[in-house]
Amino acid sequence: MIDIVVIGAGAGGLAAAITAKEKNKKVLLIERESTLGGILNQCIHNGFGLEVFKEEYTGPEYAHRYIEKLISLKIDYLLDTTVTKLEKLSEKFIITMTSEEEGIKKIEAKSVILTSGCYERTRGHISMPGDRPKGVFNAGSAQRYLNINGYMVGKKVFILGSGDIGLIMARRMTLEGAEVLGVAEIMSYSNGLNRNIVQCLIDFDIPLFLSHTVTNVIADENNNLKEIIIQEVDNNFNPMINTEKHFFVDTLLLSIGLIPDITLLDELSVKVDPKTKSVEVNQAYETSVRGLFVSGNSLQVHDLVDNVTKESERAGLCAVEYLNKENNEAEEIRILAGSNIGYVTPQRLDFSWNSSLIISFRTNKKMEKAICKVIQDDKVVYKKRLMFLVPAEMETISFDYQILNRTSDIKVVLEELS
């Protein structure tokens, strides 16, 4: 039987598989594409690796560092293989997969780490009104067509959503000779990293329309996109009259958010957190199903790949700890999101684990200065000053949880400082 099956060979899966293998566990990494590296393969811009390697890489270069290591460690992996079902029978997992080469196959494992990444929200998810022409693409799909397949989806482009993929694509399409007429963002602040706003929009004179959204999509007689209309929105995100702006474009790219892809867990009835739209985990990245771990973008959408790597390395180590763990009785308290916090992971702290506690969270409000407090039984047990908080950037805190009592839940709050 395999010790640890890792599903998905992007940045998260590579890191988890490597750390587990370094502890001499029998690991199998499964990937549905024909290459390792996941989404990094289509991210040919740089900006990867500053935290982990103190060096700036492109996406494929960053992936390459881990792929080399994977190969030198002789980790088993399968390509072009899609896992279709995950079941747990008493203490072991049964993984059903399929491939052109071997058809349906089942294997057993003691533990599973899911690092299946995320998918892009589409116009359907935000109920964008209008026609349904060709020319409305997810930014990530257009990026794949451009960087992997070598095709341009259009020549006159508008972008909805100021998420990082959208910003990167604004620059990329411009460099390929397309005209990018603007980026609209429904929030009053951008959702991308600041460096991307500067390097991808400002440097190319591409206007950013904050508090605006697309309110109509118009097709020509061949069902190609010919025009979009954007409008300013009020505080309830309702479009305001007389604020219409028309753009005559053949392409609308959507960069309106990513959602963790945990559809593989459908049959396992795992506890889900509506805030992250992923599963609930404890500090060991273990879900409510014992021995099942989730990390990387399938746990929470990260802004930096470096954090995916670090989180998944920890998940890999925790899966190793699970294999040796004798006490499987959880001794848990909950970690709650308090004021000004969009979400927290992990959602639970389990004292039966040795693994350290790193809490990730996002503010739901832009703040210059704030103090982050962790509260148990009305007492502040930990605090940290933070600067320049924006929802687009994930924050982390860490402290020794042995100072906590084992009965009361803890709450993370942010207090704005003036």
Added chain:
Amino acid sequence: MFDYIIIGAGIIGSMVARELSKYECKVLVVEKENDVANVQTLANSAIIHAAYNPEPGSLKAILNIKGNYMYDQLEKELDIPILRCGAYVVAYNEIEENELDRLADIAAQNGVPEFSVLSYSEAFKKEPNLSSNVTKVLSLPTTKVTYPWEVAFAAMENAIKNGVNLKLNYQVTGIKKTNDYFEVEINNQDIINSKYLINAAGVSSDDIAKLIEKQPKFLIKGRKGEYFVIDRRYGDFVNHVIYPLPTEAGKGVLVTPQVHGEVLLGPNSIWVDDKNHPTTTFEGLKYVKDHSKTLINNIPYDRIIRSFAGVRASSNHEDFYIKESEEVKGLYHLGGIESPGLSAAPAIAEYLVNEIMQVNNKYELNKSYNPIRKKPIPYYDLDENKQKELYAANNLYGRIICKCERITEKEIIDAIHGTLGSSTIKGIKKRTRAGAGLCQGGYCEEKVMKIIARELNVSPLEVAYDKKESKLFTSETKVVKK
């Protein structure tokens, strides 16, 4: 010379084609779109109604009842999916309860085989999310749901197998009649001749009439309906079709389970000037959201994956307009086929062919007529042994292309090369559901594009999303490729 030309390959044109294929006559179906079932039949609620509200004695009532019954037979012959979920029509107060009793009366007069009036608590047992404002319910167990374009495909494929010809991208642009036959002009150029002409052009049926009649007897007024689709993985909050009481504007905003597990919310009802251009609006979608809420609690609005609109072919007549033209002999109109058009479709075809056109008096029976059509193989619905068998015969069953709906490469290839093959992204989605799931093609569109290009032996630059002018890509990148 054809005996019959059918204009329009929606559900009506397809069913009529199949009905005619039972006889020894030469039939051609011409369709302006690049696919069967691309207009009304693509954007509707998919319900086979029980006939609880059409005026007793009307064609709508008679043909709906009969059509509902005929779908049970079609399920076996054409291998089409049917969900027997039943429906609840809900009342909120005493006045509405009286109206509900009146509907029960209509149902009785129309001959709906089964129905009953339930108290809220009785209904609640079967429909736990039913709004607690509901006081009484008309239960209609014979209401079912189908997959409309699959039904049209099935009927058309079967008609083709039995000898019917189909031409896509053939728009009728002119009609003349000499003494004994029609000259039908296609795309402003070619002329095709036929003895009889059947107008099944849906929202455009009055435009067809205008091509040859001086004073058409019916006029189509487009009535738009907008919808949301909820991810099938969260569709179990409702068990029945839930209708409010019908009003002049139609059956109202409904909550409708679909055959593959999704739930539709909608439609609204808005008169539109441009009947050829269904489009959703901010206000329309908001209306649907606000009204669906009143029927059922706990609708997972955050699991909406898509919205769309369709335009109903409503006419200036209350009833369907199914008649021979008063001006031009041999021209048959299927006008005003709005709801319950889908429900009535097989009965409409039979009524037109046998009673109005009396084809049985004109042509011999087609002795080699075979009513059976087999559906494409839905690999992931099969049990594992069957899957292994299929894989052993063709290993492309092993490769998943659409991860959300679990559609394999073999199914995509079959959809490209089938009797009604398609080579567009949208056509493949209609046939296989690749791209119909949670990520709406974000993952599989690229893979489908590559398979189409490979199977047709063309460059990806030639692959279209929908119409042939709607190519996915505009150019290659500047990058020099190996």
